[in-house]
Amino acid sequence: MNPSPDVSLVDVDETVLPELLELAKRDASPDEVAPPAGGPGWDLERTGWFLSYHRAAADGLDGPAGEKSWAVLCGGELAGSVRLKQNAAAAVPSAEAGIWLGRSFRSRGIGGAALRLLLAEARRAGVGCVTARTLAGNGAAQLLLASVGGHITPDDDGTVIAVVEL
Numbered sequence: 001m002n003p004s005p006d007v008s009l010v011d012v013d014e015t016v017l018p019e020l021l022e023l024a025k026r027d028a029s030p031d032e033v034a035p036p037a038g039g040p041g042w043d044l045e046r047t048g049w050f051l052s053y054h055r056a057a058a059d060g061l062d063g064p065a066g067e068k069s070w071a072v073l074c075g076g077e078l079a080g081s082v083r084l085k086q087n088a089a090a091a092v093p094s095a096e097a098g099i100w101l102g103r104s105f106r107s108r109g110i111g112g113a114a115l116r117l118l119l120a121e122a123r124r125a126g127v128g129c130v131t132a133r134t135l136a137g138n139g140a141a142q143l144l145l146a147s148v149g150g151h152i153t154p155d156d157d158g159t160v161i162a163v164v165e166l
Contacts, residue, residue, distance in 0.1 A: 007113035009070035009082065009121070012054045016071050016078070021050055023078050027102030033081070054081075061086045061095065061125050070121070072101065072114045079105040082118045084127070094129040095122055097164075111144050119148060123166050130164045 012020060024033045025042050034053075037045045057069040066086035072079045080101035087094040097118055101111055122130050132150065134141040136158050146152060150162030 005109050005113055006075045007079075007110055007117065008073045009114065009117050010073055012058060012069050012071050012081070017051065017054055019078050020054070020071050020081060021047065023080070023102050024050065024100075027104055028080070028100055033100045057083060061127075068121075070118070072099075072105075072110065074105060074108075074110050078102075079110055080114070082114050084118065084122055084125070084130070086127075087131070090129070092128045093126050094131065095125075095127045097122070097130050097132045099132075107140075112147055115144060115148050119164065119166065128166055130166065132162045132164075133159050134162070136160050 010016060024030075030040075030042050030046050034046045034050050037043075037049055054069050056065040057063075057067040059065065060068045061084060066088060067083060069081055069083040071081055080099065083098045084095040085098075087096060097115070099111060099115060099118070101114075119130060132141075132145055133155075134145070136154060142152055142160060142162070145162035145164070148164055150164045152160050152162050154160050
């Protein structure tokens, strides 16, 4: 059995942000880390969105965007990003989670460790329920979400939603 990876979360600030963008461009598909925009690949529109998104999410769940993102470090090396977005309409304090890792960091236990750290951040923020959505065909993400107690339910749009009660 492999030892647990040395994973931590750090705030995405102006020092980390350019390195995170470089990792995303080098080691992930644009569709994995940014919504479809403009043309294919890392065009100016997607790059601008990526930078703006992480800057807006720097203020945390109580900030104007109601969102917080962290960079995932593995052994001190940037590996990807996780996020929480407050769901203000929910009766119980809840948030949506998201995660992406560079291709070279996948299937090494890093995603599970990062997700557990993200859930701990959600608990500290008083969140009672975390949801995450992925494609119905993304078995690896579904296994990851189930491993932290996520209850997986298929949706009509070709996705599944996982609900983790904290």
